[in-house]
Amino acid sequence: MQSNLDIRDFPLIKRIRESGLQTALLETADDVVQRVTAGLNIADLRSMLRGDPPGRPNPRLRPHADSFWMHMRPGYYNQAVTGLYPTFRLGFLSTFFFALEGITGLFLMVFYTPSTEYAYADMLNILSNVPLGQFMRDLHRLGAEAMVIIVALHMLRTYITASYKKPRQFTWATGIILLIVTLAFSYTGYLLPWDQLAYWAVTIGASMAEAAPPPVVGQFVNILLKGAPDLGAAGLLRFYLLHVFALPAIGTIFLGVHYYKVILHGHSLPPEDEKVGEDTAKRVPPDVRRYYLPDIQAAEVLWVGVTMLALIVAVIFFYDAPLENHANPLSTPLHTVAPWYFLWIQGLLKLGDKTLMGVIIPTILALSFLVMPYFDVGPFRQYGKRRIAISLSLIFITAIVILSWMGTPKFLVQTSLDQEIFFELAPSEKVGLVRAVPYDELIIGAYNVDDYETSVPRSSGLWRVMRRYSRMIEHARQTPPEQGGLPNAEAFLIVEQLQPNLKGVILRITWDDPDNPGERLSAELLVPVHRDAYPLGGE
């Protein structure tokens, strides 16, 4: 029977018949490579890797015309912007983190349910039961924090090199949107584990929504964000949807616009290379062209590799994403703080009222950043001519750092010293000193802070705890009662065996009641410590 499918018509077979096996295979491989690279053959690739100059016409420009991803990238850069300076690759790294968060986030999403009932249990499952679960979670969280820093630095560098000036005003404005999106990503993600850390940090921030003036608007925004007056199931779902749907969508759109504008105007040259008022970024003389293929691309791949390796090393040796106890709306841990990138707002809040400091000032700040390039229209980009602008940025950074410090509990927080002491020795949500003592070194007994030197062996981890305890008690005895002091304080640490593998450390302080002479006040905290709970003696 005659088939119209003749094996001899297959291109590969035909080639073999025409030019022999070896040539045919090489030609086919060449074909495949050319398709995959949208225009480059094996010889082109090899010459690129050898560092040969391109031919004329440059075959390495072909993919920029034919490939979707490559058509977004310029065919060549000006030599002056290809070093570390002036971009420091910060824009590229911001994009890298955006992608990394997307990928690791997708992994976590598979194992996560946005409900108050399951969210926390799902986190535990990711950590205890999903291979590479902790690794991915740590990467996602560390990546998020790094991204905030990188994006902020990118903004700082475009400010310092005055790259926001004409014609790049709009690039800057879309950048501000991307900054807000980045912060919103971090912040909405913060809530998702539904632990005490998440719940209370986000509660502090979300209470700001309520303060938006006038009250009707505040209430509306609050309900819109949380779905109920208090943070609960509806709020968690909304934060989740913002985090995995709305923000990625907004971010992708604005990243597209942002990068389109970057290409449209060309990367701004180092300020000292330009004459005042000129912008020659788009005119790249042939002798200073650096082609994207292979030079820029190889640089980018290397940067991805180095950054990735740095993150992985950090995650393996230095960084563990925190997970505290299950969120509990009824118990506020002492000293709850906002995530570090919002500490400056918490600092502002200590200076004045919520509406002004928490809503009006940050909003004005964001708006003025957004429109800044349309007002700062001076033609100078040279550093020497922008002394005021550059000083302003330094002042601004200093202010943010000081405000952030003021946002921490170190500044202007008054609690009674007994609670401070308990917090230092055994905070409700962190490991603290007591729990870090190896289980076997918790020796059963009752110890007085005033004679621990004789009753606790120096070799026991307990000794360090007692030393800290006794110093804090000494300080509390000296402090006047109006400032939370504990006159004539007596303090004990008692270790008892509660159960197999479970010891109870009781901290107990008594002191004179300043209001009722002759009476004593007391405070007590039980800290159960299980043998397996702190395998590394710490986190």
Next chain:
Amino acid sequence: MSENVNESRGKTLFQRLFTELLPIEQRALMGTLVFIAIILAVGWVALNEPRRMDIYTAQYEGRSIQRGASIFVTNCSSCHGARGEGIAGVAPALNTPEMFDGTHLAELGWTGTLEDYLLLTVAAGRPARSADWPNPMPTWSQDYGGPMRPDEVEDVVNFILNWGLAYEEGYAEAPAEEAAAPAAPTPEEEEAPAFEPVGTDVTVALPEGDPARGEALFLGTESAPDGAPLGCQACHSLDGSVLVGPSLQGVASRLPEGYESIDLYLHEAIVAPSAYIVPGFEGINMPDNFGERLDAQSLADIIAFLKTQE
């Protein structure tokens, strides 16, 4: 690349990094090394995963038992004793060998696991008072209207289960170490003098009360004269939400009919709770042993505190 090399003359490596790209061969080499390092690192992490997950699980269970211990002290020890040894006439012991060797479950005719039995008992409580005990076991899980989240119920059950370890073969930690307890008297012994219970007679005169101490007693931040926290806040909120018992928000301003004064009513509500049952709480009982656990001063303090809840 040749122009590049010319330009590079006379620059330090740092200057070169700063202003230009390194030669592509160098970058290709570095890139390859970096990616090999990444693959090795991730592979190493992956190989260690089973061990890491085991440690994490053990750690989590340990922490669950720790949390369970705290929950037990605030919510359960007032009936079941500080160490689960039970209190005669109030609630049974939970740490007996029979609980863990199957005898107790067999007596009850329970065929499931001990863990399930405990989870169910603690979560749902007992629907009614049994012949043996004056008050039934309260409901604890929010699923059934109690005050605790399901994961907290699991924590406290893990804590109870941990007593069972003591009866397993080869376990010897507790006795050995307890024997080595120091001679120094614990401050608990020093400072908890024998006290005189106020009793259930509502006609006894009470001293002047201190609301601040009453609040501490109520919240359990200060222990009752018998050394254990009272656990009022386990059943009563102060913010209007109903836990096991009615919220005590506004209790000072809702004197039921037939009582002369709020002092008398509160006195009776605490030491003889079944004399008057708050409407809607019929069948749910407040423990009736507070008369034995409080001295006159402590009772007066709590009443003074409750009177501030207007």
